[in-house]
Amino acid sequence: MKHAALPHPDPETLASLAEPELACVLGERVEEAYSLCREVHPELPRPRVWLDLRGRSAGQAHFGRGGLRFNPVLYAENRVEFLVEVVPHEMAHWLVHHLKDGPRARPHGREWQTVMRRLFGLEPRTTHRFDTGRSSPAPYRYGCGCREHRFTPRRHALARGGRVYRCRHCAQTLVYLSGDSPKIVI
Ligand SMILES: [Zn+2]
Ligand SMILES: [Zn+2]
Numbered sequence: 001m002k003h004a005a006l007p008h009p010d011p012e013t014l015a016s017l018a019e020p021e022l023a024c025v026l027g028e029r030v031e032e033a034y035s036l037c038r039e040v041h042p043e044l045p046r047p048r049v050w051l052d053l054r055g056r057s058a059g060q061a062h063f064g065r066g067g068l069r070f071n072p073v074l075y076a077e078n079r080v081e082f083l084v085e086v087v088p089h090e091m092a093h094w095l096v097h098h099l100k101d102g103p104r105a106r107p108h109g110r111e112w113q114t115v116m117r118r119l120f121g122l123e124p125r126t127t128h129r130f131d132t133g134r135s136s137p138a139p140y141r142y143g144c145g146c147r148e149h150r151f152t153p154r155r156h157a158l159a160r161g162g163r164v165y166r167c168r169h170c171a172q173t174l175v176y177l178s179g180d181s182p183k184i185v186i
Pocket of ligand 2: 089
C-alpha cells in the first residue's frame with residue numbers, strides 16, 4: 001500500500017498558528033518536498049515561494065517567475081490538506097518541468113502523476129474540494145454587450161428573483177452566463 005512520503009502535519013498545532021507562522025510552516029513544507037525531489041534530480045533549482053494567489057486556485061507553479069504560488073485564504077482555511085496535498089502537487093509540477101522532456105509534458109500527464117504516486121506517495125488528484133466562498137467572493141458570471149461581470153451569491157439571488165441590473169458602460173441588461181465550473185484545478 002502507498003505511504004505518504006512527507007510526515008503528516010499535526011492538526012492541533014497548525015490550527016493554533018497565526019499568519020506569519022503559517023507562512024513559515026508552508027516554507028518548511030516546500031523545503032521538505034524540494035529535498036525529496038532533489039533525490040531524483042540533484043540539479044533541481046530551489047523554487048521561490050509566494051503566498052499571493054487569489055481566487056479559486058489553491059496553487060500554481062509559475063516557471064516564468066521561478067517559483068510556486070499559493071493561495072493564502074485557501075491555505076488558512078484548509079491547513080492540513082493544503083500542506084499534505086497542494087504543496088507536493090505544485091512541487092511535482094516544478095520537478096517535471098525541470099526534467100529533460102518536462103516542458104513538453106502535459107500539465108497533469110503521466111510524468112506528473114508518476115511523481116505524485118512514486119515520490120510523494122499521494123493520489124494524483126487535479127482538483128481540490130476547498131470551499132472557495134471567501135477566496136472568490138463573486139463566482140457568478142453575467143454578460144452584457146461589452147464585458148463580463150461578476151456577481152456575489154447575494155446579488156445573484158436578487159437577479160434570479162427578478163431584479164434587473166444594467167451595465168454602466170453599455171446600458172444593456174446583464175444576463176446570467178454561468179457559475180464557475182465546479183471543478184477547480186490545483
Ligand atoms: Zn456592457
Ligand atoms: Zn496542477
